[in-house]
Amino acid sequence: MATFFLRRTIAAVVLLFAITALAYVLIYTAGGNIARNILGELATQEQIDALTTELGLDRPLVVQYVDWLRNAITGDLGISFFTGTPVVDSLATRLPVSLSLVTLSILVSTVIGVVLGVTAAVQRGWIDRGMQIFSVIAESLPNFFVGLVLVSVFAITLGLFPATGYIPLQDSVSGWISTITLPVTALVIGSIASGAQQIRSAVLDVLKKDYVRTLRARGLSEPVILFQNVLRNAAPPAVTVVSLQFIGMLSGAVLIERVFALPGLGSLAVDAAIRGDIPVIMGVLVLTAIIVVIVNLLVDLAVTWINPKARVQ
Amino acid sequence: MSDLLIGGEPEIDPSAPRLGVLRRYLRNPLAVTATVVLAVIVLACILAGVIAPGSPTFSRLDMVNAPPGGEYILGGDGAGRDVLSRLIYAGRLTLLGALITVVVASVIGVTSGLIAGYYAGVFDNIAGWAANLLIVLPGTIVLVSLFAVIGPNILLSMAVLGVMFAPSFFRVVRNQVIAVKNELYVDAARVSGLSNMRIIARHILYIVRAPIIILSASIAGAAIVVQAGLEFLGLGDPATPTWGGMLQDAYANLYTGQHLLLPPGLAIGITVGSCILIANGVRDALEGDESTRVRRPRRPKVRSQQSRPRPRTNGVPATAADNGALLSVSDLVVGYDTDTGDTKNVVHGIDLTVERGQIMGLVGESGSGKTQIALSVLGLLPAGGAVREGAVFLHGVDLAGLSPRQMRQVLGRTIGYIPQEPMSNLDPSFKIGHQLTKPMRSALRISSAEARRRAEALLERVGIPEPRRVMGSYPHQISGGMAQRVLIAGAVSCDPALLIADEPTTALDVTVQAEILDLIRDLQRERQLGVLLVTHNFGVVADICDRVAVMKSGRIVEERSVHEIFDDPRDPYTISLLASTVEGAPLRAPLTS
Numbered sequence: 001m002a003t004f005f006l007r008r009t010i011a012a013v014v015l016l017f018a019i020t021a022l023a024y025v026l027i028y029t030a031g032g033n034i035a036r037n038i039l040g041e042l043a044t045q046e047q048i049d050a051l052t053t054e055l056g057l058d059r060p061l062v063v064q065y066v067d068w069l070r071n072a073i074t075g076d077l078g079i080s081f082f083t084g085t086p087v088v089d090s091l092a093t094r095l096p097v098s099l100s101l102v103t104l105s106i107l108v109s110t111v112i113g114v115v116l117g118v119t120a121a122v123q124r125g126w127i128d129r130g131m132q133i134f135s136v137i138a139e140s141l142p143n144f145f146v147g148l149v150l151v152s153v154f155a156i157t158l159g160l161f162p163a164t165g166y167i168p169l170q171d172s173v174s175g176w177i178s179t180i181t182l183p184v185t186a187l188v189i190g191s192i193a194s195g196a197q198q199i200r201s202a203v204l205d206v207l208k209k210d211y212v213r214t215l216r217a218r219g220l221s222e223p224v225i226l227f228q229n230v231l232r233n234a235a236p237p238a239v240t241v242v243s244l245q246f247i248g249m250l251s252g253a254v255l256i257e258r259v260f261a262l263p264g265l266g267s268l269a270v271d272a273a274i275r276g277d278i279p280v281i282m283g284v285l286v287l288t289a290i291i292v293v294i295v296n297l298l299v300d301l302a303v304t305w306i307n308p309k310a311r312v313q
Numbered sequence: 314m315s316d317l318l319i320g321g322e323p324e325i326d327p328s329a330p331r332l333g334v335l336r337r338y339l340r341n342p343l344a345v346t347a348t349v350v351l352a353v354i355v356l357a358c359i360l361a362g363v364i365a366p367g368s369p370t371f372s373r374l375d376m377v378n379a380p381p382g383g384e385y386i387l388g389g390d391g392a393g394r395d396v397l398s399r400l401i402y403a404g405r406l407t408l409l410g411a412l413i414t415v416v417v418a419s420v421i422g423v424t425s426g427l428i429a430g431y432y433a434g435v436f437d438n439i440a441g442w443a444a445n446l447l448i449v450l451p452g453t454i455v456l457v458s459l460f461a462v463i464g465p466n467i468l469l470s471m472a473v474l475g476v477m478f479a480p481s482f483f484r485v486v487r488n489q490v491i492a493v494k495n496e497l498y499v500d501a502a503r504v505s506g507l508s509n510m511r512i513i514a515r516h517i518l519y520i521v522r523a524p525i526i527i528l529s530a531s532i533a534g535a536a537i538v539v540q541a542g543l544e545f546l547g548l549g550d551p552a553t554p555t556w557g558g559m560l561q562d563a564y565a566n567l568y569t570g571q572h573l574l575l576p577p578g579l580a581i582g583i584t585v586g587s588c589i590l591i592a593n594g595v596r597d598a599l600e601g602d603e604s605t606r607v608r609r610p611r612r613p614k615v616r617s618q619q620s621r622p623r624p625r626t627n628g629v630p631a632t633a634a635d636n637g638a639l640l641s642v643s644d645l646v647v648g649y650d651t652d653t654g655d656t657k658n659v660v661h662g663i664d665l666t667v668e669r670g671q672i673m674g675l676v677g678e679s680g681s682g683k684t685q686i687a688l689s690v691l692g693l694l695p696a697g698g699a700v701r702e703g704a705v706f707l708h709g710v711d712l713a714g715l716s717p718r719q720m721r722q723v724l725g726r727t728i729g730y731i732p733q734e735p736m737s738n739l740d741p742s743f744k745i746g747h748q749l750t751k752p753m754r755s756a757l758r759i760s761s762a763e764a765r766r767r768a769e770a771l772l773e774r775v776g777i778p779e780p781r782r783v784m785g786s787y788p789h790q791i792s793g794g795m796a797q798r799v800l801i802a803g804a805v806s807c808d809p810a811l812l813i814a815d816e817p818t819t820a821l822d823v824t825v826q827a828e829i830l831d832l833i834r835d836l837q838r839e840r841q842l843g844v845l846l847v848t849h850n851f852g853v854v855a856d857i858c859d860r861v862a863v864m865k866s867g868r869i870v871e872e873r874s875v876h877e878i879f880d881d882p883r884d885p886y887t888i889s890l891l892a893s894t895v896e897g898a899p900l901r902a903p904l905t906s
Binding site: 015018019023026027029033034037136137139140141142144145148149151152156157163209210211213214215216217218219220221222224229232233247248250251252254255258259266269270272273274276277278281284285288289292293296306307308309 | 446449450451452453454455457458459460461462464534538541542545546547548560563564567568571574578581582583585586589590593691693717718721722723724725726728730732734737738739740741742743751752755756787789800803807813
């Protein structure tokens with residue numbers, strides 16, 4: 001187990017290096033454009049060159065990357081080209097917003113997705129049909145469009161929720177709930193649909209197994225077989241699905257944060273991307289990669305813990 | 314990048330029949346509708362110049378946020394432009410972007426997958442590593458970051474998205490190539506002098522074409538959503554109308570122009586939905602009949618004569634004295650629902666009796682319905698199958714009249730079941746000890762410690778040398794022969810009166826087969842069990858059965874004692890079976906019919 005953990009951690013660190021290095025290569029090729037972006041169309045070539053030198057973008061690629069990396073390892077991700085605030089500070093204020101949105105969403109979508117998927121697999125019939133139809137519709141609609149419709153109906157027309165804004169949990173629980181309900185709803189509908197589908201097929205796969213028939217032949221009751229044997233064996237694919245959905249939600253949150261004007265990582269990234277604020281973008285990328293790596297590590301551990309075959313190897 | 318992919322990667326079974334995939338697809342009304350809808354959308358976008366009522370970019374100040382139904386059918390947008398015209402023109406860039414993503418992803422993914430799968434080695438390792446790296450990245454965040462570098466060039470962004478989707482193609486193609494690389498027919502192609510390229514083109518691309526279509530449709534749908542998202546964030550090309558850009562406009566005018574929201578949203582939804590339905594349609598067509606809906610088994614009708622007292626005595630029927638026969642199957646008809654709504658019978662009215670202390674062999678070719686009889690006795694026919702007529706009596710009690718709870722008691726205490734495949738009949742997630750003790754604790758209501766003690770004794774009895782070690786093992790850690798011994802121990806653990814053994818030795822090595830048969834015989838003598846033994850092997854019958862019933866096409870053609878059958882077979886089918894299986898049997902009579 002320890003060597004397994006070690007191997008995964010090393011792989012995770014390699015992944016982080018690869019992502020940041022790749023990002024630097026891309027940014028380096030765009031070198032001149034960055035200063036032009038910042039100064040605007042009217043800037044003279046001298047001004048652009050001066051800013052490029054000032055930002056250190058004229059140094060060789062390797063020097064820039066090593067410099068950035070050395071600082072990054074000590075927790076210093078640089079200073080925003082525009083606001084002058086340290087990137088780490090911006091990330092620290094934005095992260096809780098995004099994390100609370102994504103974490104609550106993954107909890108909601110996992111619970112509902114598992115219940116729906118298992119019910120559809122066990123009951124079949126019209127429940128199953130209904131879920132299939134719901135899935136296709138929910139997966140067809142982009143989450144930000146769902147968000148826009150929710151704002152239009154529940155915030156603007158009915159006035160039940162605020163259309164935009166965010167109230168932190170520590171300031172007011174009811175305020176947090178009122179500002180997070182619509183974003184979470186918009187974010188979870190698609191993942192409930194795809195999650196329920198995949199959990200349904202995982203459960204159906206297990207229900208077809210010979211050992212389930214043998215368990216029935218031993219006189220065990222259906223609930224016991226379902227909750228102990230079937231769900232246990234359907235869990236590894238389900239855990240993988242949930243981890244992919246978590247990563248998908250990080251992407252989805254970028255759009256949802258824009259729709260509801262939530263001050264999260266996504267809106268930070270979009271603003272930074274439009275302005276060409278490289279340090280901030282690198283910070284968001286690194287933070288996202290770290291989150292992805294941690295989630296994958298947890299999932300690997302969970303699957304190893306559930307599946308005895310993986311555990312022994 | 315699989316986070317954005319809808320439905321996941323398709324699994325392919327190379328053995329599934331390829332013929333008729335197109336025909337099955339065309340018979341699926343939903344998939345055909347989706348194909349037509351998508352074709353109409355594509356055509357409308359291509360012919361935008363002809364069918365759009367006006368210019369997508371012409372602004373009229375008097376039409377700013379104009380409601381639908383007037384001069385502009387779908388109203389005017391925030392800049393006074395015709396929503397309908399914009400909607401039709403906007404599809405162009407959206408669909409082109411999706412096409413670019415699919416082409417880039419499939420070209421990179423399929424090519425690298427073919428090379429990695431066929432030549433393996435270093436390239437395979439590097440490509441696999443890169444695929445794993447790409448697949449975990451959150452797509453939208455990467456594309457947003459890239460915007461800082463590549464600027465407002467949505468088609469380039471879509472090409473990058475294609476690179477990020479390439480691993481999905483890579484994995485499917487690589488795995489498939491590895492699966493068929495060493496197939497005999499590919500070897501044959503190689504031996505007959507075909508070049509590697511021709512082998513790949515002919516055999517492997519042929520097999521992966523359906524999964525590629527499925528993936529392409531799924532990825533096209535995902536790409537449309539991602540592209541719309543980028544445009545909604547303002548990272549698109551502001552000069553060209555796009556569905557995502559129209560949603561951005563709708564967002565900006567959310568308070569004054571709510572009519573702007575639905576047209577682009579539904580356009581995306583319908584296009585993406587069509588892609589998903591096409592992917593699902595191809596998948597269903599590929600999986601063939603297996604994917605057609607399995608109806609829930611109808612509950613067998615409870616006959617009126619079931620007013621007789623129901624036994625509640627630990628599953629041992631109270632009416633045992635009524636009828637001497639341990640198991641009596643009378644006039645049993647087993648049928649399955651078919652696609653067309655009819656019933657197809659696989660067992661046509663058979664009678665069978667197993668007495669206590671007797672081993673009844675049920676022998677026949679595969680497909681003759683013998684396993685169906687065994688499963689009917691257990692009440693465990695697969696979905697769609699049911700006992701249509703006749704009944705199964707245990708000590709004179711009609712099993713169809715029992716409640717599910719009573720049936721579970723009968724299964725737990727009175728009937729033991731030995732399945733065919735030892736490895737697939739043990740739950741891979743639980744230790745052997747747990748799997749042995751759980752039914753005992755549930756059926757006999759004994760303590761965990763007592764159940765463990767009994768399980769150890771049982772394992773010792775069935776010839777397992779280190780019961781404790783095996784109890785602590787997972788199924789994958791023991792051999793097939795051992796697993797079958799464990800299953801036999803499980804079958805007799807609650808002291809049943811009747812044993813149903815469905816081809817108990819078929820999946821085992823020849824040397825182990827005889828030992829397992831001896832074990833069943835010994836246990837049967839010790840405990841005076843009645844045994845219904847399903848087999849296709851007359852050798853097994855000769856070894857341990859007392860009586861034998863010969864089945865053909867769902868009917869019993871002959872049922873007598875083993876000696877009589879072997880000495881004096883009467884039915885021509887029995888004679889031909891014996892002639893084909895038993896060494897030293899009389900020469901086969903020439904075929905007359």
